[in-house]
Amino acid sequence: MAHPSQLGFQDAASPLMEELLHFHDHALMIVILISTMVLYIILAMVTAKLTDKLVLDSQEIEIIWTVLPAIILILIALPSLRISYLMDEINDPHLTIKAMGHQWYWSYEYTDYEDLGFDSYMTPTQDLTPGQFRLLEADHRMVTPVESPIRVLISAEDVLHSWAIPALGVKVDAVPGRLNQTTFIISRPGVFFGQCSEICGANHSFMPIVVEAVPLQHFENWSSLMIEEA
Amino acid sequence: MAGEEQENNNNKGFRLLGILDVQNTPCARDAVLHGAGGSLGAGLLHFLTTSRVKRSFDVGFAGFLLTTLGSWFYCRMNNAKVRVQQRRIQDGIKNKIILQRTPHPGSRSEKKEILNRLQNFFLGSCPNLHKILRLFQASRLAHRRVTEVRRRLVYSDSSRSND
Numbered sequence: 001m002a003h004p005s006q007l008g009f010q011d012a013a014s015p016l017m018e019e020l021l022h023f024h025d026h027a028l029m030i031v032i033l034i035s036t037m038v039l040y041i042i043l044a045m046v047t048a049k050l051t052d053k054l055v056l057d058s059q060e061i062e063i064i065w066t067v068l069p070a071i072i073l074i075l076i077a078l079p080s081l082r083i084s085y086l087m088d089e090i091n092d093p094h095l096t097i098k099a100m101g102h103q104w105y106w107s108y109e110y111t112d113y114e115d116l117g118f119d120s121y122m123t124p125t126q127d128l129t130p131g132q133f134r135l136l137e138a139d140h141r142m143v144t145p146v147e148s149p150i151r152v153l154i155s156a157e158d159v160l161h162s163w164a165i166p167a168l169g170v171k172v173d174a175v176p177g178r179l180n181q182t183t184f185i186i187s188r189p190g191v192f193f194g195q196c197s198e199i200c201g202a203n204h205s206f207m208p209i210v211v212e213a214v215p216l217q218h219f220e221n222w223s224s225l226m227i228e229e230a
Numbered sequence: 231m232a233g234e235e236q237e238n239n240n241n242k243g244f245r246l247l248g249i250l251d252v253q254n255t256p257c258a259r260d261a262v263l264h265g266a267g268g269s270l271g272a273g274l275l276h277f278l279t280t281s282r283v284k285r286s287f288d289v290g291f292a293g294f295l296l297t298t299l300g301s302w303f304y305c306r307m308n309n310a311k312v313r314v315q316q317r318r319i320q321d322g323i324k325n326k327i328i329l330q331r332t333p334h335p336g337s338r339s340e341k342k343e344i345l346n347r348l349q350n351f352f353l354g355s356c357p358n359l360h361k362i363l364r365l366f367q368a369s370r371l372a373h374r375r376v377t378e379v380r381r382r383l384v385y386s387d388s389s390r391s392n393d
Contacts, residue, residue, distance in 0.1 A: 025258070026306065028255075029298075032249070033295055033298060036295075037291075040291050044284075
């Protein structure tokens with residue numbers, strides 16, 4: 001999860017997010033260099049004492065400042081398109097989970113083998129135990145196996161919501177009457193937090209998403225337990 | 231505790247133009263340092279040869295841009311190669327148990343099968359090619375035999391010296 005006053009991305013927990021971080025660093029370095037160059041040119045022009053009144057045009061510099069930006073744009077566009085198509089790849093998921101947005105909680109359904117469904121409400125601040133995170137903890141977590149492709153089908157029952165988890169690089173709108181799909185693979189076990197990302201009413205900030213990635217054996221034990229309890 | 235230490239590190243880290251976290255971005259620190267060195271070198275060299283101050287600053291800055299970009303792309307390319315290798319190794323380790331005692335791509339039996347198939351395919355289209363293939367196979371076989379003999383000699387020598 002994010003630490004206080006964090007500006008950058010969270011550490012990646014999925015291969016897609018790693019690629020996104022990689023691309024972000026690449027694009028940011030290019031942006032930094034261009035900004036530095038512009039700052040330097042501004043400083044040079046402001047501090048210049050000489051002015052050439054007879055310069056009307058210059059073919060060389062016109063060619064340079066047309067061709068160079070085109071090259072830079074290609075250098076940014078190619079990795080961007082690569083990641084864009086990578087995100088849309090279908091990779092034969094092992095598990096399908098339905099995430100439904102309500103005002104103001106999420107419900108999850110695991111219906112591949114047995115009928116398992118539960119609601120996930122935010123843990124109120126007064127009920128938090130030491131070590132838990134304010135406005136991020138939920139009473140029931142969405143448990144998933146590690147290193148397995150997982151498909152999540154996202155929709156909403158009432159108004160627009162958005163299912164987002166920054167560490168996994170996932171953000172998908174939950175639209176009533178529409179089923180949106182996303183797939184991801186969680187690379188390491190852990191607990192990953194997200195928050196509703198589409199304004200949906202008074203408690204929009206109080207419907208977090210919590211995904212817990214566990215080894216397959218633990219996932220099987222958890223699902224058996226949940227089915228028995230239900 | 232670990233979170234606090236990480237938070238302190240993140241707060242103290244140098245941010246280029248206030249946005250690029252040089253410490254935590256892979257290759258950024260090396261690229262900026264190389265750029266600074268390149269800028270200093272290029273600017274100084276130009277000044278020493280021409281004694282023009284302003285132009286030397288411009289050359290130094292151009293050197294900074296080019297060196298930073300070059301170092302950045304080179305480092306990122308190497309990083310990408312290492313990441314691909316790392317993923318392959320991870321997959322190999324994960325699948326080791328599943329693939330144990332089954333011929334996997336690159337095993338001798340599969341290579342032999344591929345070679346036989348290639349031979350059968352080409353023999354039909356090019357009659358002289360099979361002679362070339364036979365010569366190639368013979369030379370490979372001869373090389374393998376020579377290597378085996380050498381290994382046995384080296385092993386027997388080392389066992390005699392231990393005795």
